[in-house]
Amino acid sequence: MKQIEQLTDSVFYIMAALxxxxxxxxxMNLIEETTKGTVSIGPAxxxxxxxxxxxxEFIYLYDDSDSRxxxxxxxxxxxxxxxxxxxxxxxxxxLAENGLKExxx
Amino acid sequence: MKQIEQLTDSVFYIMAALxxxxxxxxxMNLIEETTKGTVSIGPAxxxxxxxxxxxxEFIYLYDDSDSRxxxxxxxxxxxxxxxxxxxxxxxxxxLAENGLKExxx
DNA sequence: GATTAATATATCACTTTATGATATATTCTT
DNA sequence: AAGAATATATCATAAAGTGATATATTAATC
Numbered sequence: 001m002k003q004i005e006q007l008t009d010s011v012f013y014i015m016a017a018l019x020x021x022x023x024x025x026x027x028m029n030l031i032e033e034t035t036k037g038t039v040s041i042g043p044a045x046x047x048x049x050x051x052x053x054x055x056x057e058f059i060y061l062y063d064d065s066d067s068r069x070x071x072x073x074x075x076x077x078x079x080x081x082x083x084x085x086x087x088x089x090x091x092x093x094x095l096a097e098n099g100l101k102e103x104x105x
Numbered sequence: 106m107k108q109i110e111q112l113t114d115s116v117f118y119i120m121a122a123l124x125x126x127x128x129x130x131x132x133m134n135l136i137e138e139t140t141k142g143t144v145s146i147g148p149a150x151x152x153x154x155x156x157x158x159x160x161x162e163f164i165y166l167y168d169d170s171d172s173r174x175x176x177x178x179x180x181x182x183x184x185x186x187x188x189x190x191x192x193x194x195x196x197x198x199x200l201a202e203n204g205l206k207e208x209x210x
Numbered sequence: 211g212a213t214t215a216a217t218a219t220a221t222c223a224c225t226t227t228a229t230g231a232t233a234t235a236t237t238c239t240t
Numbered sequence: 241a242a243g244a245a246t247a248t249a250t251c252a253t254a255a256a257g258t259g260a261t262a263t264a265t266t267a268a269t270c
Contacts, residue, residue, distance in 0.1 A: 004143050009111065010257070012197060019204030025218045034200055038109050038193065044258050047220055052256095068218055068265050079205065086201055088143065089194060092117060095139055096191055099124030100184065115228070130247045149229045152249055157227095173236050173247055 007085045010041055014049055015074060015082045021062045023069040024050055053078070112190045115146055119154050120179060120187045126167045128174040129155055158183070 007015065013035075017027040024046050032040050041049075050072065053059040058078035063071040074082065112120065118140075122132040129151050137145050146154075155177060158164040163183035168176040179187065 006114065006144070008114070008256070009197070012201065016197065016201035016204050019201070019207070023218075024220095028218095035193075035196065039111070042258060043219075044221080044260085045256090048257075051220095070219075082201060083205065086198055086205075088140075089198055091140065092114070092121065093191055093194055093198075096117065096121035096124070096187060099121050100188065100191075102124070113227070128247075129249095133247095147229060147231095148248075149231085149250080150227085153228075156249095175248075 005081045005084065006088070007081070009039075010045055011049055011053070012082070012085060012089075013039065013041065014046070015053070015058065015078060018053075018059050018072055018074050019079070019082075021071045021073045023071045025069075058082075110186045110189065111193070112186070114144075115150055116154055116158070117187070117190060117194075118144065118146065119151070120158070120163065120183060123158075123164050123177055123179050124184070124187075126176045126178045128176045130174075163187075 013031050014027055017030050022030065024043075028041055028043070028046050050059070054061070054072075057075055058081055059072045060075050061070060062073040063069075118136050119132055122135050127135065129148075133146055133148070133151050155164070159166070159177075162180055163186055164177045165180050166175060167178040168174075
């Protein structure tokens with residue numbers, strides 16, 4: 001799959017969490033909670049993805065005054081990309097639901 | 106990301122297309138069309154994923170009487186997995202939209 | 211105030227997933 | 241029968257994701 005900014009599920013979850021300033025560990029916990037444990041992103045994935053999102057400027061270092069926590073937040077660009085990806089995902093769901101409901105004789 | 110049957114975007118698109126009997130090439134074209142070219146899955150991804158979906162029994166070989174086309178269709182199990190993944194995806198979108206709309210002061 | 215548990219970030223080595231390029235065969239068109 | 245379109249397939253590589261582990265800081269408990 002290619003073209004345009006296509007977010008993977010993991011990246012999408014993390015960006016959705018970073019609509020509010022949060023540090024990595026909190027994001028991990030939040031995802032675990034909000035999905036009732038069905039989705040869990042471990043530290044390796046978490047910090048790998050954060051690093052990449054910083055490079056892409058989809059998030060920025062919001063606060064690192066605390067010696068151990070680094071909080072991040074979506075940039076405006078990040079918000080736009082996330083918004084676009086929501087639309088793409090709505091279309092995907094629509095396609096799948098239409099397919100499923102057409103009873104095959 | 107782990108646990109339960111989590112479909113990747115590419116797999117989701119392909120399974121959504123196979124709610125109707127179709128052959129690989131047709132699936133590729135359908136995805137390209139329905140997403141207006143924003144998403145395209147090439148042959149390497151297509152046939153790699155089809156092979157895996159067969160192994161997992163999410164799809165089955167529906168018809169291969171035509172010497173060049175092999176049509177596939179979701180199994181009941183495949184329909185269930187797709188249905189569950191739709192729900193997961195709806196929740197993801199909800200999370201992201203809630204996050205975005207809470208205006209941060 | 212030392213020890214343990216919890217919080218938090220980070221990386222390494224490996225696996226899984228995705229894909230560009232390419233090959234091959236069949237059918238359709240002219 | 242030559243060329244274009246259709247269709248499937250694989251190889252070698254790249255990209256993405258992750259289990260295990262390491263390390264440091266702070267909080268809790270004794």
